[in-house]
Amino acid sequence: MTDNGNPYLPYPARILRVTEENSQIKSFELAFTDPERHRAFTYRPGQFVMVSVPHGGEAPISISSSPTRPGGLTLSVRKAGRLTAALHRMTAGELVGLRGPYGRPFPVDELKGRDLIFVAGGIGLAPLASVVNLCLDRRGEYGQLTLLYGSRSPADIAFGAELEGWRRAGVKCLLTVDQGGEGWTGQVGLVTTLFAQISPDPGRSSALICGPPVMFRFVAAELTRLGLSDQDIITTLERHMKCGLGVCRHCHLGPKLVCAHGPVFTLAELRGLREAELS
Amino acid sequence: MNDHLILKKDHTLSLLRRLMREHRLVAPLRNRHGDTLFAEVDDLAGVELDLEHQPQASLKPFLFPQQETMFRYRLDGEGGGYRFEPPEAGRPLLFFGVRACDLSAVLYLDVIFSRRGRDPYYFARRHDSLLISLACNQPFANCFCNSTKTGPFLEYGFDLQLTDLGDRYLVEVGRARGAELVGRWRHFFTPAEEGDRKAQYQALLESRSHFQRQVHLEQAIRRLQADEPLPEELWAGLARRCQDCGGCAYVCPTCTCFTITDQQLTATEGIRQRSWDACTFGGFTRLAGGHNPVDASRDQLRQRFLHKLLYDVREHGRPSCVGCGRCLGICFGGVDIVRFIDLVCEVRQ
Numbered sequence: 001m002t003d004n005g006n007p008y009l010p011y012p013a014r015i016l017r018v019t020e021e022n023s024q025i026k027s028f029e030l031a032f033t034d035p036e037r038h039r040a041f042t043y044r045p046g047q048f049v050m051v052s053v054p055h056g057g058e059a060p061i062s063i064s065s066s067p068t069r070p071g072g073l074t075l076s077v078r079k080a081g082r083l084t085a086a087l088h089r090m091t092a093g094e095l096v097g098l099r100g101p102y103g104r105p106f107p108v109d110e111l112k113g114r115d116l117i118f119v120a121g122g123i124g125l126a127p128l129a130s131v132v133n134l135c136l137d138r139r140g141e142y143g144q145l146t147l148l149y150g151s152r153s154p155a156d157i158a159f160g161a162e163l164e165g166w167r168r169a170g171v172k173c174l175l176t177v178d179q180g181g182e183g184w185t186g187q188v189g190l191v192t193t194l195f196a197q198i199s200p201d202p203g204r205s206s207a208l209i210c211g212p213p214v215m216f217r218f219v220a221a222e223l224t225r226l227g228l229s230d231q232d233i234i235t236t237l238e239r240h241m242k243c244g245l246g247v248c249r250h251c252h253l254g255p256k257l258v259c260a261h262g263p264v265f266t267l268a269e270l271r272g273l274r275e276a277e278l279s
Numbered sequence: 280m281n282d283h284l285i286l287k288k289d290h291t292l293s294l295l296r297r298l299m300r301e302h303r304l305v306a307p308l309r310n311r312h313g314d315t316l317f318a319e320v321d322d323l324a325g326v327e328l329d330l331e332h333q334p335q336a337s338l339k340p341f342l343f344p345q346q347e348t349m350f351r352y353r354l355d356g357e358g359g360g361y362r363f364e365p366p367e368a369g370r371p372l373l374f375f376g377v378r379a380c381d382l383s384a385v386l387y388l389d390v391i392f393s394r395r396g397r398d399p400y401y402f403a404r405r406h407d408s409l410l411i412s413l414a415c416n417q418p419f420a421n422c423f424c425n426s427t428k429t430g431p432f433l434e435y436g437f438d439l440q441l442t443d444l445g446d447r448y449l450v451e452v453g454r455a456r457g458a459e460l461v462g463r464w465r466h467f468f469t470p471a472e473e474g475d476r477k478a479q480y481q482a483l484l485e486s487r488s489h490f491q492r493q494v495h496l497e498q499a500i501r502r503l504q505a506d507e508p509l510p511e512e513l514w515a516g517l518a519r520r521c522q523d524c525g526g527c528a529y530v531c532p533t534c535t536c537f538t539i540t541d542q543q544l545t546a547t548e549g550i551r552q553r554s555w556d557a558c559t560f561g562g563f564t565r566l567a568g569g570h571n572p573v574d575a576s577r578d579q580l581r582q583r584f585l586h587k588l589l590y591d592v593r594e595h596g597r598p599s600c601v602g603c604g605r606c607l608g609i610c611f612g613g614v615d616i617v618r619f620i621d622l623v624c625e626v627r628q
Contacts, residue, residue, distance in 0.1 A: 247535070
């Protein structure tokens with residue numbers, strides 16, 4: 001893609017549509033205002049963009065749409081701080097700035113032919129959704145697709161429309177909530193409790209995980225118990241970032257930088273890195 | 280051309296005046312408070328050039344300012360635009376009287392700001408800049424560039440390197456830009472004699488024998504590379520004494536961590552700014568929502584020291600401490616990099 005020579009300059013993008021996924025998460029479908037840039041923009045699942053909100057600065061947001069689908073770029077955003085709160089107040093037609101995409105994507109080519117277990121907690125489903133949709137669009141290239149998705153409560157279950165579509169398309173979707181409620185007849189408990197319902201073949205399975213550090217630790221332990229190797233346990237990390245270019249160093253994991261070496265890492269790559277919060 | 284020349288001290292200001300026609304001169308000046316600092320010089324007549332003392336700050340602020348505007352942004356009303364306008368570059372810089380450590384640091388900055396393409400802000404100032412260094416005949420009290428191998432004299436990296444030989448400077452020509460300068464202002468220079476070169480060598484030997492500190496950097500690096508974790512108490516002890524002031528990062532010529540923020544100027548306009556940051560600050564890695572993957576109470580200084588002495592050794596083949604000693608002078612907790620090196624050397628293998 002052509003560049004303006006200054007990697008820090010964002011390009012304006014218009015919000016096409018806002019979907020409220022739950023009380024904390026909204027999805028924004030975006031298109032660059034320059035149609036040529038929009039056509040030329042390519043990305044891979046697991047990559048992120050730096051999003052500028054007028055007067056609000058910039059933050060890294062992972063892409064939740066799949067490059068295999070036409071239309072805008074979708075970012076699913078949990079209201080977590082000032083910038084995301086400002087983004088949540090924005091509506092269709094308004095402009096944000098975008099630069100990127102950045103980061104090492106999920107190894108979707110190497111994963112061809114394998115059974116994939118997606119494990120997500122809350123907003124963690126956003127980057128994984130990109131991979132699920134890519135796999136469904138290239139259905140013959142991947143084996144069984146299983147999603148284990150944990151939410152705090154039934155009302156917090158996000159991406160309802162996506163989940164419905166994935167179920168219809170044959171993805172085994174297992175949901176759990178930390179705290180049940182009236183009318184909830186599904187699983188109650190942490191996402192690890194769902195492992196009792198699956199029996200993956202470790203030789204042909206890879207796991208893609210995104211969620212809070214404590215969730216990742218327990219999920220990784222379960223997957224190891226099921227026989228998956230550290231190479232086949234893949235996660236994507238959220239970190240504070242300012243440049244996205246491997247310079248500002250806010251996203252360091254000791255010697256590694258999440259923006260440049262990640263955000264996608266295998267468990268094998270994270271072992272021994274204190275800042276990866278594996279213990 | 281002979282790459283060893285003589286420049287008479289009496290001619291130096293006159294040469295600088297010529298060069299100032301095309302360059303903004305940055306040189307160590309003694310100010311009215313008695314501090315020596317690099318500063319931009321508009322008129323050499325009104326200032327006191329100080330080549331005796333170590334400048335208290337490095338060249339870093341001139342290439343990577345403490346705060347700079349990355350671009351101005353404008354919002355053009357209802358459904359209009361969101362435009363980003365970067366600033367124009369200024370005249371090229373000429374750095375004069377640069378010590379070996381600070382020049383070595385610039386070579387490191389060149390690498391850091393070349394990640395993922397050249398940093399447009401850094402290279403707008405670095406590009407076309409001239410570096411005239413001054414070899415250190417007498418190391419300062421906190422210097423340890425002999426351990427970091429970044430001084431007291433340089434072998435490369437400079438455009439011109441000057442060595443003080445009393446009433447004259449021996450001039451070594453380094454990069455092409457230095458040769459160009461000498462070629463253009465030929466009448467300021469005369470060829471060096473054999474005796475001048477001997478005098479320079481003598482000065483180098485004497486300088487090497489005058490270091491007051493013995494810093495066992497190589498031993499510390501070997502210990503860090505052994506991949507055997509350092510005692511937790513070592514890290515915690517350093518963290519307890521760090522006062523979170525960021526002074527070490529600010530005076531450090533190779534610390535380049537930064538943050539980026541927007542500053543709103545009017546309802547429809549603002550600027551995006553880049554400012555120095557420090558990995559030692561408790562909030563450096565804190566995420567929106569409050570979670571922090573780094574426990575500062577335990578690891579406040581870990582990233583600072585390991586980045587310089589281990590990660591950069593692995594990535595670039597050499598540590599990114601240049602031995603200028605400024606963090607020794609500024610840290611009131613006594614947890615400067617030499618303290619760390621000493622502590623690592625004391626750990627039993």
